[in-house]
Amino acid sequence: MVSRFILAISTSSGVAKVAAATEPLELNAHAADLFNFEITDYKSQSAQLLPMIQQHLEQANLKPAQCAAIAVDIGPGGFTSLRTACGVAQGLAVAWQVPTVPLTSFECMLTAQLPDKPVTVLMDARLNEIYAACIQRTAQGTQWVKPPHLLALDELQNIHGSAVCDAHVYAQLHEPGSVAVQGAVCAVRLAQLAWQEFEAGRVATPFDCQPLYVRDKVAQTTTERLALKHGAV
Template sequence: MTSRFLLAISTSSGVARVAAAAEPLSPLDLAGELFSFEITDYKSQSAQLLPLIQAHFQKVGLKSTECVAIAVDIGPGGFTSLRTACGVAQGLAVAWKVPTVPLSSFECMLPLPMPTRPVTVLMDARLNEIYAATLERLPCGTQWVQPPHLLPISILQTLEGEVVCDSQLFAQITLASDSVKQGEVSAVRLGQLAWQEFAAGRVAGAIDCQPLYVRDKVAQTTTERLALKHGVI
């Protein structure tokens, strides 16, 4: 019977993904999945998240008093999506009196087995740009070889080293390479990594669970869109 678990919430990809991760048997083990679900309808995510979490709790017999922390994918990603995940995580953390474990979308895309060397993770940022970061997981947590940043989409044809791309970018690669793999943001992976963070005491308060925005501007004004259309900027 599960005694303690961690709830993981990710909405950065536009699809809401939620998973409950059981406490690992040892520090070397990965957390087991108790349940997971997705909400693909973008417009209904904020309304469905809490009711579906409660429904899955009842289905598998979990209680909020057994939850030790709320893990949340803080991005980068869509402006509204990230606010939804962080807002729900903050509310549950306050209500259940537990800490949060904020992790990035890049970490949620790390493949299994966990790589022992740096991996470059790329995600579609739209506007002909890519969210990029190079990272590795060590006993002390995530080490950022290159912190989150933006790149032009043209770099897809000049990739080197071990790379993980989301499905949108992977479909645009014309030069095949064994070192470039397709991945996706995973709430299960989020939960597994969050248990490692929780065990090491790397947690945050609800107020510190804030979205990660790599792009300074998330939208253009009407004037800027028209100017761009007519080649002014």
């Protein structure tokens, strides 16, 4: 019988991904996946997310009283998508009176099989840019060797060492293989990492769970668009 579970919510990739994982039975063991699902229709995510969470909880015979925490992927990612995930996580955490475990999209890209050393994580940021960070998971949590930042797409050639890339970035590499592997944001992995954070006491209040925006600005003003059109700088 399930004693406690963590509910994990990720929408940073444009696909809503949700998973629930039970408490690990042994130290350093991975949490067992209870259920996971995706909502690929971007336009209906905000409307479908809560009803589908409720549906899967009922099918798995899980009660809110068994929830230890709500884990959420805070980004980087799409502006509206991140707000949806954080808003749902905050609402459930307040209603169920549990803490949140905010983790980044970079951490959700890490697989359990990666080597115990710093890894560069690269994700498509559109506009010919890449979200990048160099991280390492330790018993103390995530160590940020290089914090989240933006790279121009043509700077991919300067990436050295172990790397995990989403599908779009991986396709841009000239020589993928030995040092770069393809990955994806994973809600199950988010839930597993969240258990590690929860058991170490690294949790947040619901309203401390806020989106991570690496890019400060994604749109041009009317004046800026006109200036570019007419060749002004």
